[in-house]
Amino acid sequence: MNFIQTRGYDENRPKTVTFSEAILSPIASFGGLYVPENLPELGEAFLLKHLHSSYKTLASDMLSHFEIDIDKEVIDEALALYDNFDDKNNPVPVVKVRENLYISELYHGPTRAFKDMALQPFGIVLSSIAQKRNENYLILAATSGDTGPAALETFKNRANVQVACLYPAGGTSDVQRLQMVTEDAKNLKVIGIHGVFDDAQNALKHLLASNDFKMALQEKNISLSAANSVNFGRIIFQIIYHIHSYLELVRQNAVNMGEKVYLNVPSGNFGNALGGYYAWKMGLPVEKIIISSNENNVLTQLIRDGKYDLRHMKVVNTTSPAMDILKSSNVERVLYDLFGEVRTRALMEDLESKNVYELTSSELATLRKYFDADFCNGDEGKAYIKETFEKNAYLMDPHTATCFKSYETCSNPEIKSIIYSTAEWTKFSPVIANALTGEKDAEDIIALESISKIAKLEIPAMVKGLFSKKIVQDTVIEKEDIAKEILKFL
Numbered sequence: 001m002n003f004i005q006t007r008g009y010d011e012n013r014p015k016t017v018t019f020s021e022a023i024l025s026p027i028a029s030f031g032g033l034y035v036p037e038n039l040p041e042l043g044e045a046f047l048l049k050h051l052h053s054s055y056k057t058l059a060s061d062m063l064s065h066f067e068i069d070i071d072k073e074v075i076d077e078a079l080a081l082y083d084n085f086d087d088k089n090n091p092v093p094v095v096k097v098r099e100n101l102y103i104s105e106l107y108h109g110p111t112r113a114f115k116d117m118a119l120q121p122f123g124i125v126l127s128s129i130a131q132k133r134n135e136n137y138l139i140l141a142a143t144s145g146d147t148g149p150a151a152l153e154t155f156k157n158r159a160n161v162q163v164a165c166l167y168p169a170g171g172t173s174d175v176q177r178l179q180m181v182t183e184d185a186k187n188l189k190v191i192g193i194h195g196v197f198d199d200a201q202n203a204l205k206h207l208l209a210s211n212d213f214k215m216a217l218q219e220k221n222i223s224l225s226a227a228n229s230v231n232f233g234r235i236i237f238q239i240i241y242h243i244h245s246y247l248e249l250v251r252q253n254a255v256n257m258g259e260k261v262y263l264n265v266p267s268g269n270f271g272n273a274l275g276g277y278y279a280w281k282m283g284l285p286v287e288k289i290i291i292s293s294n295e296n297n298v299l300t301q302l303i304r305d306g307k308y309d310l311r312h313m314k315v316v317n318t319t320s321p322a323m324d325i326l327k328s329s330n331v332e333r334v335l336y337d338l339f340g341e342v343r344t345r346a347l348m349e350d351l352e353s354k355n356v357y358e359l360t361s362s363e364l365a366t367l368r369k370y371f372d373a374d375f376c377n378g379d380e381g382k383a384y385i386k387e388t389f390e391k392n393a394y395l396m397d398p399h400t401a402t403c404f405k406s407y408e409t410c411s412n413p414e415i416k417s418i419i420y421s422t423a424e425w426t427k428f429s430p431v432i433a434n435a436l437t438g439e440k441d442a443e444d445i446i447a448l449e450s451i452s453k454i455a456k457l458e459i460p461a462m463v464k465g466l467f468s469k470k471i472v473q474d475t476v477i478e479k480e481d482i483a484k485e486i487l488k489f490l
Ligand SMILES: *Cc1c(COP(=O)(O)O)cnc(C)c1O
Pocket: 113, 114, 115, 146, 147, 229, 266, 267, 268, 269, 270, 271, 272, 273, 322, 323, 399, 422, 423
């Protein structure tokens, strides 16, 4: 299958590209994104066929319907990484928490957050494309905490790929920082910068656009790529777990095949939600996708009022930092799917030039057929963490907690809901400890221990081990020095 472009094409590049090409240079004409030419129609027959399949078998068959230009052996090798999750037979457990309310746990991979779901297989796919073309790639990543560890983990010691990962020094949790700075491999460079996440992100965008930097790389025979969540190579792996979670409900006799469910997604850059939208379009029985946000509630505003208005908004730091995003990039793919390339280009240009776009009332009605949304502030989130722990004996992280608000305000409780849990409690322990006991500003290790005592849960060995692991990546620099530091590493 070929890939087409959300904002039309500019005649400078090909009108359609292969999957490999869309992965290697994810930005399309006029700054748009690549989308599949058409989505495979799977329907109920596919669901019935895979009712008792393993995660990997389901994934492999779903991917084959996309007819992408990646060899089957490579796909199999990529999917085999799900064997390293906690339970090889069930990498994504779906747990009943209350009547009609189920949680799909997407965090059982090596870095304990849902980024592993897509980045683990993506690493193999990208490295194999690079080897096949006999090319070398530098992957740049800027992280507020979860993408960095997952990207380092997946590219560690992979051929033809080097990674430079930028993080705000002091701006991540201890666990997240230790996951990065203890990562020891010749092809990985972790760089702390004095600044906030936006500084890291801006530095990355600047490098991706810099001709000087590209020339300097070319001299070393290296091309530049990025592993951010607009990359379709990540999105494709995020369709699978929505289908899997539904099949789990059927297997648990929670729904009859064909019965519609809500998908409730804690959203930032909208990759997770987009995966659910594509799964729905491919035949999954969905009532509605509920988008949950934190105080950075631009998606709620869009889905409720049809307006994406950043004119008076500034990113605020919240207790769910992986969702502290205002430019939610993957929304563009939904706009394209619903309203076409001409309209998408006009809307995105409005956003770039005026910091705002507005849907017509009929466009808004169309969008609302698929989505509803609400946002949850930090105190509300902590109250849901405490209540769900005390009443339902279920421990969740602050990102997952945002879904409980929209569950109450946006869904019909008679219809089953799947809430997606995107991080393990170990990754955001100070917020959770604060929610459960009121203790404030504890260091991660203290918070981990107090939660472990209250919840009678072991701190996973991998997380505990981080605190005594040798720090091998100790570079912390000013943002002006990033390019120089990366070139030195290469
Ligand atoms: C990345 C992330 C999110 C947001 O997911 P998107 O696909 O960007 O919407 C939510 N929670 C956690 C813990 C994350 O790491």
